Amino acid sequence: MEWSAELSVGFDEVDAQHREFIRLLEEVDARIEAVDERGAAAGLRALVSAAIRHFAAEEAMMERWQYPDRQAHKRSHDLFLQDVLALEREEAEVGLTQEVVDWARSRLPEWISFHMLTNDAPLGRFLASRAMGAPAEARGREPKAS
Ligand SMILES: [Fe+2]
Numbered sequence: 001m002e003w004s005a006e007l008s009v010g011f012d013e014v015d016a017q018h019r020e021f022i023r024l025l026e027e028v029d030a031r032i033e034a035v036d037e038r039g040a041a042a043g044l045r046a047l048v049s050a051a052i053r054h055f056a057a058e059e060a061m062m063e064r065w066q067y068p069d070r071q072a073h074k075r076s077h078d079l080f081l082q083d084v085l086a087l088e089r090e091e092a093e094v095g096l097t098q099e100v101v102d103w104a105r106s107r108l109p110e111w112i113s114f115h116m117l118t119n120d121a122p123l124g125r126f127l128a129s130r131a132m133g134a135p136a137e138a139r140g141r142e143p144k145a146s
Pocket of ligand 1: 077
């Protein structure tokens with residue numbers, strides 16, 4: 001999976017985290033390709049911790065700006081985390097089975113592009129309209145109650 005302009009959600013902070021996420025995913029893919037089991041396992045762990053950090057960051061922004069669809073969006077993150085943690089566990093217990101490889105190479109990138117296009121793009125537009133309209137020094141702060 002490669003980064004492309006269509007994946008941009010139009011909000012730099014989120015885009016930067018998505019790029020990093022895709023870079024880690026490519027790293028896992030490269031380790032699998034090289035039949036480097038330890039590298040793939042380390043890559044999966046890095047991917048899981050990046051996902052946890054990134055989801056927490058998005059969820060904090062959704063709360064801060066009271067994004068209307070934040071609950072459904074968070075549910076989508078939670079389901080993905082459950083899945084990816086199960087994959088990481090399976091890899092740790094039984095190694096790079098065909099199932100683990102297929103999952104890492106197809107379901108994972110499919111979920112990520114689907115989530116970016118259906119959940120993160122609307123969030124990015126919302127954040128851009130709220131946060132980008134505010135003065136730079138106010139971005140990241142609580143919006144004033146009006
Ligand atoms: Fe998201």
